[in-house]
Amino acid sequence: MPEAPPLIAVRAPRLSIEPGLVQQRLLLGDEPLAVGLMKKGAKKMALVADVAGAPVALWDGAAASAAFARQEGPGIWCAMAGGPLLRVETAASGGPTVVERLATGAPAAIGHVGNTLWGLWPGGPGKVPEVAPLDPEPGARQPGPEPGPAGRISALAGTGAGALAALEADARGGFRVHVLEPDGWRVMTEAGAARYGFNAAVVAAVPWGAGLAVASGMDLTARARVPGLAHRGEILRLAPDGDFDILAGELRVSPWGLKVPLAGARTEAVRERGGFTHLSAAGPNLIAAMETESGHALVFRFSAEGEAQTLGQVAEPIEDLAVGPDGTVFALLGSPAEP
Amino acid sequence: MSRLLVVLCPPRSFSSLISTMIGQHPEIYGFPELHLMIRETVGEVMAWERRCERYTGPPGLLRTIAEIDHGAQTAETVLEAANWIEDRLDWNSAWMLDYCIKRATEVSGARYCLEKSPSVAFLPVALERMRQAYPDALYIHVTRHPLGLKKSLEEFVRESHRFTPEQKQVRLDASMGAWPVAQRNLLDFCASLAPGQYIRIRGEDVLRDAAATLAQVAEWLGLRTDAAAVEAMLRPEESPYATLGPPNAAFGNDPKFIDKPKFRPGNPRLRSIDGFFESAEGQAFDAPRRDYLAQLASCLGYQ
Known part of the structure; x- marks a missing residue:
C-alpha cells in the first residue's frame, strides 16, 4: 500500500465558526473543505467555505437535519428538512452566495450520481416516496423505491457504476439497498445484507469502486437498548449484483460463500471493538473512522483489495471525516461543550 | 490431538441436529452432550447429574467413554465407563475432556472434536472455564428465532414427565425469558474471543440450505468441502450418538432428535x-x- 496520507484533526472553532454540530461536509472545487454546521439551540445553518474561511450564514430557521450535495463547478445544493432547496455558488466574491432558491420543498435526502443530483421526498404513511433529478432543473418526480413494512428510505447515493441507490433502514435493524435500473427499482441486497452480526443499521454509505461501501453497526439508540453489549462494527462493500465483501467485521456464511474480512483478522480495523462512524471515498481507497469502546477515534484506509492501514488516532470521537484534494484526511472534531 | 470445536447455543435451538450434522464431517468427531465444563471437577459434574435422579453421570459422557474405550454402547460398557469415571472424580473436568478428545482422535483420526452442552449458555463461568482450558478452541454460535425457541421450549415442557404441573407452569410462564439471557451470555462471550475464532450461523439457514451453510463452516475450519464430506454432514442419523442409548445412558442428545435423527430440510417461518x-x-x-x-x-x- 502506498505511503499513508497525513491525518489532520480539525476542531470546529478553528474554522472560525460558532460551536455547533457539524452535519455535512463536502469538497468544494479548489477549496479543500466545506463544512455545514448546525448551531445547537439556535437551529441555524452555516456554511464554511474552507479551513481558514469565515462563516457565512445562509439562512435561519428551525430545522432538524440538513443535506448537501455537490454540483459540478462551484455550485452546491443545500437543503434543510422542511425548508427551501438552495443552490449556492462559492465562486462569488465575498464567499458563498445563494444563487437559486426553489420553493419545491427540500428533499429529505440528496444523492449525487455522476453529474446529476437526485432528491428524495418521503412518501408518508402508505405512500411510496418520490425521487427527481435536481440538476440542472428540477425534474418531474417519479416513484421511488418502495420500502418494506417497517422500513423507510433514509438516504440516496450513487454507486460506483453510476446508478442511483437508495438506502432503506427500519427502526431497529436491517437494511436494504435499492438500485434504480432502466426498468425500475431493484433490491440489491435482499439476500446479500442478510447478516448474523451487528450490522443492525447503516451508519454511513459512500459510492466506492463499482458499488457502495456501507458502514453498519449499532447506533446510540440501539446501544442504549442493550447496555454494555460489546460489538464490532463492520464495513461491507456491496457489488451491483448483490454480492458483497466484508472489509472489516465478523466472518459469516452467505449465499455467495464464506465471507472473511478482507482486512485480515490481525489488523486493528478488525480486532478493535467499537463502531465505524464515517466513510469517505478517496479514489481507489476508502477512508473510515471508528469510535472505539474507549472513546477515541481510529482512522483507517482500505485499499481496493481490502487491505487495511491505520492512519492515526484521535483522542476523542470525531464529528466527520473528509479527504482533501491532495489526499490529506481531515478528522473534524466536535465543539467543546457550551458553558 | 484434535482441536476442540464447540457449538454454542441455548437448549431448543436445533443444537442436537446441527452439532450432530457438523460432527458427521469425515474430519470431525462429534460428541454428544458431555456437560463436562459446567463444573470444575468430574466429581461435581457427576453430582450435578445425579441430582436429576436419573443417571449415574451425564449420559453423553457415559456413552462417549463406552464408545471410544469399549467400541460399543451397551448397558455393560456404560457400566464399565461409569466405574472408570468413578475412579477419577478428583480429575479436573478439562482433564476428562482432554481424555475424550485424545481417545476420539486415536479412534477416528479426526482433526476436530466437537462438543456442545447447551446448559453452558446460562453459565458464563463455564464459558470462561472452557476458554481458559482451551484457548485455541473454535466456536460455532448457533442461533434460533426467539419465538421459535419459545414454542419449542413450551412443547418440551408440556411433554416432559420430569416436572410437576406447578413446575411446568413456572417454566411456561418464563419461556420467553430463556432466549435473551442465553443469547446475551453467548454474545458477550463471543465478543471476548479473537476475530475469526467463532462463526455465527442461524439454525433456520441450516434447515433451509444445509449443504451450502455447512460447507462454509467446513471451509472456515479448513476441512474438506467436497461432495462426499458435505453429504456426510447431511446424514446425522449415522452418528453413534443419534440413536437411543442403553437404559443406563439413554440420551445425551435431545430426545426429539434421537426419536427422529434424520435431517429434514425445511423453511421455518420467522414470525415478527x-x-x-x-x-x-x-x-x-x-x-x-x-x-x-x-x-x-x-x-x-x-x-
Missing part, C-alpha cells in the same frame, strides 16, 4: 417479534424489556 408484543402475552412485557429483546434479536438477524 413486534407481532408477539402486540399479543396478550407480549403486552405483559414493559417497554425496556421489549426493546432489549427486540434489539438483541436484531443483532442476531431476527426481526
Whole structure:
C-alpha cells in the first residue's frame, strides 16, 4: 500500500465558526473543505467555505437535519428538512452566495450520481416516496423505491457504476439497498445484507469502486437498548449484483460463500471493538473512522483489495471525516461543550 | 490431538441436529452432550447429574467413554465407563475432556472434536472455564428465532414427565425469558474471543440450505468441502450418538432428535417479534424489556 496520507484533526472553532454540530461536509472545487454546521439551540445553518474561511450564514430557521450535495463547478445544493432547496455558488466574491432558491420543498435526502443530483421526498404513511433529478432543473418526480413494512428510505447515493441507490433502514435493524435500473427499482441486497452480526443499521454509505461501501453497526439508540453489549462494527462493500465483501467485521456464511474480512483478522480495523462512524471515498481507497469502546477515534484506509492501514488516532470521537484534494484526511472534531 | 470445536447455543435451538450434522464431517468427531465444563471437577459434574435422579453421570459422557474405550454402547460398557469415571472424580473436568478428545482422535483420526452442552449458555463461568482450558478452541454460535425457541421450549415442557404441573407452569410462564439471557451470555462471550475464532450461523439457514451453510463452516475450519464430506454432514442419523442409548445412558442428545435423527430440510417461518408484543402475552412485557429483546434479536438477524 502506498505511503499513508497525513491525518489532520480539525476542531470546529478553528474554522472560525460558532460551536455547533457539524452535519455535512463536502469538497468544494479548489477549496479543500466545506463544512455545514448546525448551531445547537439556535437551529441555524452555516456554511464554511474552507479551513481558514469565515462563516457565512445562509439562512435561519428551525430545522432538524440538513443535506448537501455537490454540483459540478462551484455550485452546491443545500437543503434543510422542511425548508427551501438552495443552490449556492462559492465562486462569488465575498464567499458563498445563494444563487437559486426553489420553493419545491427540500428533499429529505440528496444523492449525487455522476453529474446529476437526485432528491428524495418521503412518501408518508402508505405512500411510496418520490425521487427527481435536481440538476440542472428540477425534474418531474417519479416513484421511488418502495420500502418494506417497517422500513423507510433514509438516504440516496450513487454507486460506483453510476446508478442511483437508495438506502432503506427500519427502526431497529436491517437494511436494504435499492438500485434504480432502466426498468425500475431493484433490491440489491435482499439476500446479500442478510447478516448474523451487528450490522443492525447503516451508519454511513459512500459510492466506492463499482458499488457502495456501507458502514453498519449499532447506533446510540440501539446501544442504549442493550447496555454494555460489546460489538464490532463492520464495513461491507456491496457489488451491483448483490454480492458483497466484508472489509472489516465478523466472518459469516452467505449465499455467495464464506465471507472473511478482507482486512485480515490481525489488523486493528478488525480486532478493535467499537463502531465505524464515517466513510469517505478517496479514489481507489476508502477512508473510515471508528469510535472505539474507549472513546477515541481510529482512522483507517482500505485499499481496493481490502487491505487495511491505520492512519492515526484521535483522542476523542470525531464529528466527520473528509479527504482533501491532495489526499490529506481531515478528522473534524466536535465543539467543546457550551458553558 | 484434535482441536476442540464447540457449538454454542441455548437448549431448543436445533443444537442436537446441527452439532450432530457438523460432527458427521469425515474430519470431525462429534460428541454428544458431555456437560463436562459446567463444573470444575468430574466429581461435581457427576453430582450435578445425579441430582436429576436419573443417571449415574451425564449420559453423553457415559456413552462417549463406552464408545471410544469399549467400541460399543451397551448397558455393560456404560457400566464399565461409569466405574472408570468413578475412579477419577478428583480429575479436573478439562482433564476428562482432554481424555475424550485424545481417545476420539486415536479412534477416528479426526482433526476436530466437537462438543456442545447447551446448559453452558446460562453459565458464563463455564464459558470462561472452557476458554481458559482451551484457548485455541473454535466456536460455532448457533442461533434460533426467539419465538421459535419459545414454542419449542413450551412443547418440551408440556411433554416432559420430569416436572410437576406447578413446575411446568413456572417454566411456561418464563419461556420467553430463556432466549435473551442465553443469547446475551453467548454474545458477550463471543465478543471476548479473537476475530475469526467463532462463526455465527442461524439454525433456520441450516434447515433451509444445509449443504451450502455447512460447507462454509467446513471451509472456515479448513476441512474438506467436497461432495462426499458435505453429504456426510447431511446424514446425522449415522452418528453413534443419534440413536437411543442403553437404559443406563439413554440420551445425551435431545430426545426429539434421537426419536427422529434424520435431517429434514425445511423453511421455518420467522414470525415478527413486534407481532408477539402486540399479543396478550407480549403486552405483559414493559417497554425496556421489549426493546432489549427486540434489539438483541436484531443483532442476531431476527426481526
